[in-house]
Amino acid sequence: MSPEEFRRMGHLVVDWLADYQLHPERFPVLSRVKPGEITDALPASGPRQGEAMEGILRDFEQTIVPGLTHWNHPGFMAYFANTASGPGVLGEMLAAGLNANGILWKTSPALTELEQVTLSWLRQWMGLPETFFGIIHDTASIGVMHAIAAARVYACPTGRMTGEWPRLTIYCSEQAHSSVEKGAIALGIGQRNVRKIAVDDKFQMIAPALAASIEKDLASGHKPFCVVATVGTTSTTSIDPVPEIADISERHNMWLHVDCAYAGSAAVSPKYRHFLTGAERAQSLIVNPHKWLFTPVDLSVLYTSRPDILRQTFSLIPEYLRSRQDPRALNYMEYGVPLGRRFRALKLWFIMRYYGRDAIAHMIEEHIRWAQELAVAIAADPDFEICAPARMSVVCFRKKAADKENEAIVERVNATGEIYLSHTMLHDRYVIRIAIGNMGTTRDHVFRAWELVRHGA
Amino acid sequence: MSPEEFRRMGHLVVDWLADYQLHPERFPVLSRVKPGEITDALPASGPRQGEAMEGILRDFEQTIVPGLTHWNHPGFMAYFANTASGPGVLGEMLAAGLNANGILWKTSPALTELEQVTLSWLRQWMGLPETFFGIIHDTASIGVMHAIAAARVYACPTGRMTGEWPRLTIYCSEQAHSSVEKGAIALGIGQRNVRKIAVDDKFQMIAPALAASIEKDLASGHKPFCVVATVGTTSTTSIDPVPEIADISERHNMWLHVDCAYAGSAAVSPKYRHFLTGAERAQSLIVNPHKWLFTPVDLSVLYTSRPDILRQTFSLIPEYLRSRQDPRALNYMEYGVPLGRRFRALKLWFIMRYYGRDAIAHMIEEHIRWAQELAVAIAADPDFEICAPARMSVVCFRKKAADKENEAIVERVNATGEIYLSHTMLHDRYVIRIAIGNMGTTRDHVFRAWELVRHGA
Numbered sequence: 014m015s016p017e018e019f020r021r022m023g024h025l026v027v028d029w030l031a032d033y034q035l036h037p038e039r040f041p042v043l044s045r046v047k048p049g050e051i052t053d054a055l056p057a058s059g060p061r062q063g064e065a066m067e068g069i070l071r072d073f074e075q076t077i078v079p080g081l082t083h084w085n086h087p088g089f090m091a092y093f094a095n096t097a098s099g100p101g102v103l104g105e106m107l108a109a110g111l112n113a114n115g116i117l118w119k120t121s122p123a124l125t126e127l128e129q130v131t132l133s134w135l136r137q138w139m140g141l142p143e144t145f146f147g148i149i150h151d152t153a154s155i156g157v158m159h160a161i162a163a164a165r166v167y168a169c170p171t172g173r174m175t176g177e178w179p180r181l182t183i184y185c186s187e188q189a190h191s192s193v194e195k196g197a198i199a200l201g202i203g204q205r206n207v208r209k210i211a212v213d214d215k216f217q218m219i220a221p222a223l224a225a226s227i228e229k230d231l232a233s234g235h236k237p238f239c240v241v242a243t244v245g246t247t248s249t250t251s252i253d254p255v256p257e258i259a260d261i262s263e264r265h266n267m268w269l270h271v272d273c274a275y276a277g278s279a280a281v282s283p284k285y286r287h288f289l290t291g292a293e294r295a296q297s298l299i300v301n302p303h304k305w306l307f308t309p310v311d312l313s314v315l316y317t318s319r320p321d322i323l324r325q326t327f328s329l330i331p332e333y334l335r336s337r338q339d340p341r342a343l344n345y346m347e348y349g350v351p352l353g354r355r356f357r358a359l360k361l362w363f364i365m366r367y368y369g370r371d372a373i374a375h376m377i378e379e380h381i382r383w384a385q386e387l388a389v390a391i392a393a394d395p396d397f398e399i400c401a402p403a404r405m406s407v408v409c410f411r412k413k414a415a416d417k418e419n420e421a422i423v424e425r426v427n428a429t430g431e432i433y434l435s436h437t438m439l440h441d442r443y444v445i446r447i448a449i450g451n452m453g454t455t456r457d458h459v460f461r462a463w464e465l466v467r468h469g470a
Numbered sequence: 471m472s473p474e475e476f477r478r479m480g481h482l483v484v485d486w487l488a489d490y491q492l493h494p495e496r497f498p499v500l501s502r503v504k505p506g507e508i509t510d511a512l513p514a515s516g517p518r519q520g521e522a523m524e525g526i527l528r529d530f531e532q533t534i535v536p537g538l539t540h541w542n543h544p545g546f547m548a549y550f551a552n553t554a555s556g557p558g559v560l561g562e563m564l565a566a567g568l569n570a571n572g573i574l575w576k577t578s579p580a581l582t583e584l585e586q587v588t589l590s591w592l593r594q595w596m597g598l599p600e601t602f603f604g605i606i607h608d609t610a611s612i613g614v615m616h617a618i619a620a621a622r623v624y625a626c627p628t629g630r631m632t633g634e635w636p637r638l639t640i641y642c643s644e645q646a647h648s649s650v651e652k653g654a655i656a657l658g659i660g661q662r663n664v665r666k667i668a669v670d671d672k673f674q675m676i677a678p679a680l681a682a683s684i685e686k687d688l689a690s691g692h693k694p695f696c697v698v699a700t701v702g703t704t705s706t707t708s709i710d711p712v713p714e715i716a717d718i719s720e721r722h723n724m725w726l727h728v729d730c731a732y733a734g735s736a737a738v739s740p741k742y743r744h745f746l747t748g749a750e751r752a753q754s755l756i757v758n759p760h761k762w763l764f765t766p767v768d769l770s771v772l773y774t775s776r777p778d779i780l781r782q783t784f785s786l787i788p789e790y791l792r793s794r795q796d797p798r799a800l801n802y803m804e805y806g807v808p809l810g811r812r813f814r815a816l817k818l819w820f821i822m823r824y825y826g827r828d829a830i831a832h833m834i835e836e837h838i839r840w841a842q843e844l845a846v847a848i849a850a851d852p853d854f855e856i857c858a859p860a861r862m863s864v865v866c867f868r869k870k871a872a873d874k875e876n877e878a879i880v881e882r883v884n885a886t887g888e889i890y891l892s893h894t895m896l897h898d899r900y901v902i903r904i905a906i907g908n909m910g911t912t913r914d915h916v917f918r919a920w921e922l923v924r925h926g927a
Contacts, residue, residue, distance in 0.1 A: 014555060014556025014557055014824065015556075016488045016489070016491035016492040016556075017488065018556065019484075019487070019488050019491060019556035019559070019560075020484060020485060020488035022556065022560055023484030023487065023488065023559075023560065023563070024481055024484055026484075026560050026563050026564060027476075027477060027480030027481055027483075027484055027563070028477060029564075030476070030480065030563070030564070030567035031473045031474065031476050031477035031480065032473070033567065033568075034473035034476060034567075035473040043576070044576070044578065044579050044580070046579050046580070048575065048579070048796040048797075048798035048799035049583070049798035050579070050583075051579060051580045051583035051584065051587075052583045052586065052587055052798070055583075055584075055587050057590075058591060058594055059588075059591035059592075059594070059595060059822045059823070059826075059827055060822070060823055060826045060827065061826055061827050061828050062826040062828060062829075063823070063824055063825045063826035063829050064823050064824060064826065066556075066557060066560070066820075066824055069557070069820055069823050069824060070560075073564070073816075076580075077580045077584060077816070078580075079580075080578070080579045080580025080581075080583065080584075081568060081570050081578050081579075081580050081581070082570065082576065082577050082578045082579070083568070083570075084568070084569045084570055084571055084577075084578075085567075085568065085569045091577075092573070092577075095569060095571070096569070097566060097567055097568070097569035098471060099471025099472075099473075099475065099476035099479065099523075100471055100523060100526070101566070102476070102480075102563070102566045102567045103476075103479055103480065103483050103523070103527075105562060105563070105565075105566035106480070106483050106484070106487070106559070106562070106563050106566065107483060107486075107487070107530070108562075109554060109558070109559045109562035109563065109566075109766045109817075110487035110490065110491075110542075110554055110559045110766075111490075111538060111540070111541070111542065111554070112541045112542045112552060112553070112554035112766045112767060113538050113539065113540075113541055114541055114552070114767050116549070118505065119500070119501070119539065120539050120541075120548075120549075121501065121537070121538050121539045121541075122501050122503050122505070122507075122508060122537045122538075122539070123501070123503070123508045123533075123534045123535075123536075123537025123538050124538070126506070126507075126508035126509045126512075126537065127508065127512075127534060129509065130508075130509055130512050131516075133514075134515055134516035135516070137515055137516070138516060151608045151808060151810070151812070152807075152808040152809055152810040153809075153810075154807050154808050154809045154810070155612065155807055155808055158807055162656055162658075165658065172658065172660070173655055173660070173661060174660060174661045174662050175660050175662060176637075176638070176658060176659045176660020176661075176662070176663050177660065178658060180633075181633070191786050191809075192807075192809060194786060195784065195786055195807060196807065198630055198783075198784070198786075199619055199657070199783075199784065199807050200656070200657055200658055201619075201622065201629065201633060201635060201657055201658045201659070202633045202658070203629070203630070203631060203632050203633020203634065204630060204631045204633075205631050205632060205633070206633050303810070309566045309567075309569045310569060310571050310810055310812050311608075311810055311812045313810075326655075326656075327652065327655070327656065329648050329651060329652055329655075339505040340505075341505035341506035341509070342505035350609075350611050350612055350615055350649075350652060350653065350656050351608060351609040351611050351612055352609055352610075352611045352648075352649060353608065353609040353610075353611070353760070353767055353768055353770075355608070355767050355768050359530075359534070360566075363523075363526055365516045365517070366516070366517055366520070366521050366526050367471065367520055367521060367523055367526060368520045369516075369517045369518055369519045369520035369521065370516055370517065370518050371518050371519060372519075372520050
């Protein structure tokens with residue numbers, strides 16, 4: 014494709030995206046296609062001869078777009094917050110066009126250095142200690158797998174070489190994200206060695222239960238090596254008691270990982286800095302700007318106060334070669350599995366500069382305010398009940414009725430195409446979840462969702 | 471950012487990228503900044519108040535661009551082929567703006583189905599069997615880690631639950647990519663359990679040496695579970711004898727992984743289909759469209775003939791829930807660690823359709839032809855010697871002189887800003903590497919590189 018054709022097509026695509034942003038309600042938020050419908054609409058084999066880009070873009074619009082669930086729709090209130098903000102998309106456009114790859118510092122110095130700089134800015138905004146070193150992964154699941162791998166080497170440094178490990182056990186609450194369990198399974202630690210600690214009535218890990226579980230494992234010859242505390246759990250945004258967990262973790266010289274993939278962004282607001290109380294004692298922490306920091310997927314940040322252990326876990330560079338390196342020429346490949354490294358930091362830098370800290374904090378504060386107003390409205394309705402404290406931008410509630418009726422309500426709301434809600438199970442009951450966090454969502458959208466739910470859609 | 475501001479800025483960015491494509495030689499291919507220079511040029515903290523996008527883009531151009539190594543430059547002949555082709559960049563623009571996330575089929579049906587469709591097209595183009603199931607990862611390093619994890623569960627299905635494994639050993643040639651070793655280390659298999667099998671004078675794994683190593687391990691109580699054969703090694707593009715390796719692997723019921731991250735794309739040309747002879751017997755295989763298939767980073771494809779084992783390794787969905795799923799509504803999260811999934815397939819679909827199979831095959835054939843012409847020219851020069859067979863688009867050679875002189879030549883060539891070369895070590899000697907594969911590179915660029923080298927730059 015010639016530069017001039019790229020220019021012409023690029024302008025078309027930008028116009029399409031700008032129109033898309035102008036009228037996000039044009040498409041139903043949840044796709045209505047049936048399984049296999051897109052596949053069946055596409056040829057079974059790729060073309061021998063090239064085709065005109067205009068036709069490809071037409072097919073994109075006619076065949077692909079109806080099959081998309083629109084994460085950028087203001088009525089998207091399922092799962093967690095997410096936004097492809099304008100500056101974020103511009104950053105992705107440039108990253109794609111430049112195609113820089115940060116394998117080593119020298120393969121694109123600005124990629125590596127901008128990653129360090131933006132993650133230092135974000136660290137400051139979140140109030141985390143200067144000792145925290147940041148690295149970007151595609152997803153939090155990959156990030157937490159790296160954290161657990163480092164924790165394992167911290168507990169047993171010889172294992173990296175020998176492959177021989179003590180009977181390791183890892184701890185998280187029963188409300189922790191499934192990625193903790195999956196990371197442990199992937200690393201070969203064993204699903205049965207993941208201890209899911211009970212939670213209290215606010216869905217927060219019971220610290221004495223954690224302590225007891227660790228003691229029991231120690232008594233039976235296990236080696237407790239890692240605790241994952243969650244700030245902002247997936248179901249209810251509950252907050253584990255990080256300071257108490259840190260006390261326990263430190264007592265046993267274990268690695269503490271704090272999962273604040275969603276909620277970490279809220280700490281940008283001084284009002285919600287307290288969410289992260291105790292997190293400064295963690296050995297690692299994950300926050301996902303591609304959730305509540307208005308960044309297009311994918312961009313998940315792993316911070317660690319022990320970059321030395323992370324490097325010891327993953328580096329293949331012998332010590333005698335490392336000493337020749339310029340200490341300011343960081344090679345991220347030494348700190349994880351991936352070798353290739355897309356220029357993800359660019360979009361985050363654009364977003365942080367374009368909005369600035371105060372505006373980002375304000376948007377997050379508004380989301381939390383709306384969620385709390387919504388929770389008050391729901392609590393005031395005698396037919397409904399709140400099922401978990403609404404401390405962040407998610408409200409968990411249900412109609413005082415059978416699970417089936419609640420399920421039917423969600424299905425009918427989602428079928429409107431106006432709003433997309435998800436659900437969770439709490440105490441074995443079906444609970445509706447409204448999650449606020451898209452930059453285009455307004456208070457009106459939130460209360461429209463409630464109106465649809467209240468009237469059974 | 472309002473849609474109208476996004477439109478205005480988006481047009482600016484597209485124009486910048488089109489101009490960048492028009493005059494790629496405007497920038498030195500290898501960045502000339504010093505370590506820390508970009509960091510020092512940026513503020514130590516993010517701004518409180520937002521800034522105008524125009525100023526941010528100006529800073530991008532003035533501060534960031536000089537710190538980039540230009541992977542899209544036609545003189546980029548280091549490492550391996552790569553290109554941010556026009557249709558690929560357009561695909562990334564739309565993926566970023568839509569912000570679709572394929573956690574589950576229903577969270578964006580078209581994302582999941584287009585990934586299946588394009589990977590089926592690519593599979594056909596590469597001549598791989600219909601039984602091969604494809605999934606996209608960011609990098610080949612993450613992909614091979616998944617393959618090794620699946621191989622481990624194939625060898626010892628109970629280990630996933632118990633975390634107890636036999637004394638596993640894994641095999642690759644001493645020319646294999648470091649990601650095999652890193653994957654094994656990350657998974658806890660132990661660095662000393664990675665056997666690096668000797669290669670012949672063409673840098674190909676010696677199959678009898680593999681067989682002997684496996685026998686020796688079996689005799690000493692190890693459990694050989696996985697062999698990685700490489701088609702197109704990183705240093706010399708050598709090809710391991712896959713059919714013989716498959717014989718050995720099958721005899722011991724081991725998992726065979728074929729790493730053709732670079733060379734797999736060449737199989738799109740019927741002329742080079744034979745590179746993959748034997749690969750149809752692999753349990754898994756990796757090819758990186760973000761190398762030689764003109765796709766912007768990141769897009770690495772993991773194929774497996776055993777998706778059942780991949781799912782058994784990573785899925786957290788209990789069997790009784792799975793039976794309720796529509797078999798055509800594939801949830802990729804069951805097949806790996808990541809939960810979030812960017813719409814990477816879109817760019818690949820654009821590229822395959824825009825160019826078509828014949829043009830892609832032709833470009834790859836040209837790259838190989840130029841490499842062979844270059845090898846002939848180098849071999850004809852009495853001052854230089856070819857150091858490995860040039861079967862693909864990479865030529866390994868050296869001046870018949872001390873390592874230091876060869877190193878100095880590469881440094882001087884790279885300092886011109888016209889060409890960027892890398893090197894490798896073969897038989898403990900410094901070897902210059904010219905790697906062809908960018909879509910903008912012409913035969914003239916290749917011979918200009920040779921001219922610079924020949925005259926000591």
